Amino acid sequence: MTPVVQMSGVTKVYRSGSSVRTVEVHALSGIDLTVQQAEYVALMGPSGSGKSTLMHIIGLLDTPTEGEYNLGGQPVRGLNEGQLARIRNQRVGFVFQAFFLLPRLTALHNVALPLVYRGVSTPERLKRARQALESVNLGDRLDHLPSELSGGQKQRVALARALVQEPDLLLADEPTGNLDSKSSDEIMGLFDALHRQGKTILMVTHDPDLGARAQRIVRLRDGRVVDGGMA
Amino acid sequence: MNPAREAPAPRTNNPAGSRMNPLENFRMAFESLWGNKLRSFLALLGIVIGVFAVTAMISLGQMATAGITQDLEAIAGRSIFVQPNFGEGHDFNTAPIRDVDIRALQALPARVIPQLFTNIQYESRPGVRRSMQLQGTPGDLPRLDPTIRVASGRYFTESEARGGLAVVVLSDRAAADLFPGRQAIGQVVRFFYPGGARIELTVVGVLEPPGGIFGGLGAASTAYAPTQLVWNTSPDARRGQYDFVILSLKPEADARQVTQQVRRIFEARYGEGRYQIQSTETFQQTLQSITLILQALLGAIAGLSLLVGGIGIMNIMLVSVTERTREIGLRKALGATSGQVRQQFLIEAVVLTLMGGILGVVLAAGLLLLVTATVPFFQIFILNPATILLALAVSALVGLFFGVWPAARAAALDPIEALRYE
Numbered sequence: 001m002t003p004v005v006q007m008s009g010v011t012k013v014y015r016s017g018s019s020v021r022t023v024e025v026h027a028l029s030g031i032d033l034t035v036q037q038a039e040y041v042a043l044m045g046p047s048g049s050g051k052s053t054l055m056h057i058i059g060l061l062d063t064p065t066e067g068e069y070n071l072g073g074q075p076v077r078g079l080n081e082g083q084l085a086r087i088r089n090q091r092v093g094f095v096f097q098a099f100f101l102l103p104r105l106t107a108l109h110n111v112a113l114p115l116v117y118r119g120v121s122t123p124e125r126l127k128r129a130r131q132a133l134e135s136v137n138l139g140d141r142l143d144h145l146p147s148e149l150s151g152g153q154k155q156r157v158a159l160a161r162a163l164v165q166e167p168d169l170l171l172a173d174e175p176t177g178n179l180d181s182k183s184s185d186e187i188m189g190l191f192d193a194l195h196r197q198g199k200t201i202l203m204v205t206h207d208p209d210l211g212a213r214a215q216r217i218v219r220l221r222d223g224r225v226v227d228g229g230m231a
Numbered sequence: 232m233n234p235a236r237e238a239p240a241p242r243t244n245n246p247a248g249s250r251m252n253p254l255e256n257f258r259m260a261f262e263s264l265w266g267n268k269l270r271s272f273l274a275l276l277g278i279v280i281g282v283f284a285v286t287a288m289i290s291l292g293q294m295a296t297a298g299i300t301q302d303l304e305a306i307a308g309r310s311i312f313v314q315p316n317f318g319e320g321h322d323f324n325t326a327p328i329r330d331v332d333i334r335a336l337q338a339l340p341a342r343v344i345p346q347l348f349t350n351i352q353y354e355s356r357p358g359v360r361r362s363m364q365l366q367g368t369p370g371d372l373p374r375l376d377p378t379i380r381v382a383s384g385r386y387f388t389e390s391e392a393r394g395g396l397a398v399v400v401l402s403d404r405a406a407a408d409l410f411p412g413r414q415a416i417g418q419v420v421r422f423f424y425p426g427g428a429r430i431e432l433t434v435v436g437v438l439e440p441p442g443g444i445f446g447g448l449g450a451a452s453t454a455y456a457p458t459q460l461v462w463n464t465s466p467d468a469r470r471g472q473y474d475f476v477i478l479s480l481k482p483e484a485d486a487r488q489v490t491q492q493v494r495r496i497f498e499a500r501y502g503e504g505r506y507q508i509q510s511t512e513t514f515q516q517t518l519q520s521i522t523l524i525l526q527a528l529l530g531a532i533a534g535l536s537l538l539v540g541g542i543g544i545m546n547i548m549l550v551s552v553t554e555r556t557r558e559i560g561l562r563k564a565l566g567a568t569s570g571q572v573r574q575q576f577l578i579e580a581v582v583l584t585l586m587g588g589i590l591g592v593v594l595a596a597g598l599l600l601l602v603t604a605t606v607p608f609f610q611i612f613i614l615n616p617a618t619i620l621l622a623l624a625v626s627a628l629v630g631l632f633f634g635v636w637p638a639a640r641a642a643a644l645d646p647i648e649a650l651r652y653e
Contacts, residue, residue: 061564061646082568089566100561100650104266114565116255161565 002073004169004200005035005058010067012053012223027053028223031067034230035169035202040195041228042211043204045220052173054220055204059171060088072168089117093162093170097177099154101146101161107133108142111161132160136190152183159190170194172203176210188213253574260579263551264586274547275587277540278626282591283598284533286614286622290599292526293613299518301610303511305378305441311341311490311510313497314475326505327472335496339489341478342375344368347458348474349465351422353409363405364453365422367461367468368392372400376479384416384436387457395459399432403440404452420454426466432456486512537625540587541633548580548637552644559641560649573642580634581627588626592619 012028028050035041045051056062057069060076063084069076072091079087093114101110112129120128133139136156146154155175162170172191176184188210195201195215203214211217219227264271315326328345336343351365370392373379379386387398399420406415415434422430432454462470478493480486490510497506552559559572567575596614603612 056647059564082570085563085566085568085571088564094564096650100557100564102558102561104262113562116259117562117566117568117571119252121252165565 001037003034003036003070004039004072005033005202006068006070006073007031007033007058008068010054010057010064010069012050012057012062013065026223028057028064031223031225032229033218033225035200037168037200038195038198040191040201040213040215041203042214042217043202043220044206044208044211044217046206049220050223051204051220053223055171055173055202058169058202059092059094060084085117089114089165091168093165093167095155095158095162095170095172095175097174099146099151099158099178101154101157103146106143106145107138107149107157107160110146110157111164114161114165128164129160132164133157135163136160150183151179152186155179155183155187156190159187163194168200170199170201172201174205175203176205176207256571256575256578257582259575260582263579264583267551270547271583271586274543275540275583275590277536277543278584278587278629279540279591279594281533281537281540281629282588282622282626283594284536284591285530285625286592286595286618287598288526288529288533289618289621290595290614291602291609292522292529293615293618294599294603294609294611296519296522297611297613298608299522300515302608303515303518309480309484309486309511310376310378311478311480311486311493311508312475313478313493313506313508316505316507326501327469327474328476328506329473330471332496332500333473333476336476336478336493339478339492340481340484341489342481344372344375344477344479345458345473346475346477347461347468347472349424349461349468351424351454353420353422355408360423361408363408363422364451365461365465366453366455367458368455369458372455376477378441380439381436382439384434386436386455392457392459395457395463397430397432397460398435398457400436400438400455401434402438402451402453402455405454406434406437408452422454424464424466428464428466430460430464432460486510537629541584541629544580544584544630545633545637547583548576548634549640551579552576552637552641555641556644556649556652559644560646560652563644563646564650569642572644573638576638576641577631577634580638581630584626584630584633585623588623591626592622595622 010028010031010033011026014025014027015022016025017023031054033054043051043054053062057064058071060071063076071087074087074091076084076087101107102113105113108126108129111132112125115125115128130139130142133142136159138153138156138160141149141153141157144153146157149157155178159175175191176187179187191201191203192213201214203210205211217228218225313328315328333343333345346369347367349365349367351363352360353363355361369375370387370389372386373381381400382403384400386400387396391398401409401415401420409415409420410418415437418434419431420434422432424430438455458473462468478489480489487510490508490513494508497508562572562575563569599612599614602609
């Protein structure tokens with residue numbers, strides 16, 4: 001069975017400074033990481049450990065300086081920006097800490113947004129968006145603007161927006177970071193349910209309680225995997 | 232486990248590939264502009280004014296040309312005017328127009344109206360003499376020259392003209408000068424030639440005053456009498472010679488071609504430069520080139536306001552890109568390519584300027600209707616589809632041109648940076 005995420009020797013180096021004196025920052029060094037299908041993995045580590053950089057590379061928002069990365073069996077090396085955008089649209093569903101809903105669009109249209117870039121017709125798009133919102137128990141908030149929703153509801157809209165893509169990988173970055181504990185439980189409950197349905201989830205968090213709900217914890221320190229890189 | 236997950240082959244969500252429908256960008260553009268109604272309106276105001284100015288300028292120019300043409304036809308018709316060249320030391324009498332010339336002209340597709348004129352005096356009060364022009368014409372002139380219209384009475388007939396009878400038709404001004412506040416028809420006027428000879432003529436008709444902005448040009452105080460009578464009585468008129476000839480063109484005649492033919496006739500007989508040959512068409516062309524120059528000048532000023540409007544659009548689009556950095560980051564994270572982001576902002580700019588263009592054209596049409604309804608000179612409402620198309624094309628191009636840079640900036644945003652942007 002093809003792993004969803006398969007990384008070997010991934011390194012990310014940021015260069016800065018002038019041509020005379022270049023400063024190299026090794027954000028990631030030799031990362032080996034595998035996430036199998038239907039796995040629920042938590043990515044943990046102190047700030048500055050390279051969590052965000054790793055998440056960006058996994059989500060194809062960034063590319064490795066060195067090393068191999070296959071997403072759902074698809075090698076990423078050598079793909080151009082447009083190809084990466086298309087694969088991102090097809091295979092990766094993001095859930096961000098700050099929700100990132102477009103303020104002028106209703107919940108329904110926010111959820112339908114990723115499908116715009118896939119060329120799905122409007123009625124089909126709205127049908128799937130409605131189903132996705134119903135799956136996160138927001139079937140009664142379709143025409144609400146983000147400003148009319150609570151934090152927990154906003155994050156559920158964002159989750160529906162990721163689910164509507166039917167991604168290979170659900171990539172969540174501190175999804176409860178902006179929520180109170182009640183909304184937090186609600187969102188985590190949804191992730192648990194999605195895991196039971198067989199979705200592949202990678203969650204970046206620094207909260208040990210959230211990490212404990214995952215099947216496996218990958219720990220990062222100073223740009224290296226110190227624990228849990230392989231299934 | 233979901234069996235569909237087993238084969239991560241390319242998805243078949245969309246048989247046409249993962250290209251988005253270009254109409255989506257228009258919908259998004261309207262959504263975004265509608266969300267910022269006041270700002271969008273202010274941003275496109277410059278374009279509105281620019282397009283309004285360009286459209287109004289072109290159309291007013293065309294309307295002025297049409298008005299001038301119409302007025303000119305009312306006073307002069309489509310005609311060619313031939314007279315001896317007074318310049319270059321030619322004496323008036325050395326180059327008259329003769330009967331033989333008239334006969335040659337009669338072969339052309341025009342009605343030939345040979346005429347002569349002379350100065351004459353009348354007594355406004357006992358002992359006070361004033362000047363007036365006496366013009367010798369063929370009979371039944373209104374039939375030959377459609378610009379001559381009788382207001383009351385009649386024009387003298389061809390047989391009266393041939394017989395040289397003592398009859399006269401007065402211009403509107405002449406009637407007012409000779410018979411202020413009185414009915415002229417049926418009265419007898421007494422004229423004195425400069426040499427002292429006296430003639431008495433019976434008034435048979437009064438002409439309509441010429442209309443339009445050129446009316447003043449034709450509003451001379453003139454008495455029209457049979458050519459034969461003038462030859463018989465004037466001390467300086469010679470039988471068989473005329474001072475000028477008007478060729479009133481038939482509808483099918485080509486003015487330029489006939490002008491050439493007239494020129495050839497006179498040049499073959501008398502050599503170059505002795506006669507002045509002018510057609511109303513050349514006069515019209517001169518006027519048209521003047522309006523064209525005016526139009527070009529005013530159009531350049533209007534173009535300048537379009538430039539300023541375009542810079543305003545660029546400014547507002549740059550602000551919009553900065554403001555929506557996170558939106559752009561999100562769209563890219565959700566799978567928008569740089570090309571799609573660029574297209575979105577470019578279309579937004581074009582939609583903005585195009586709406587400004589439509590508004591400008593509507594305002595211009597309103598002004599033109601108002602002008603047509605209130606200013607007598609502008610009688611015909613002209614707003615060419617070509618002008619509208621030009622105005623809209625220019626406004627779309629302004630949007631495209633000034634939207635390129637902001638759109639490129641949006642497209643170049645790094646999604647990671649953009650999502651972090653506060």
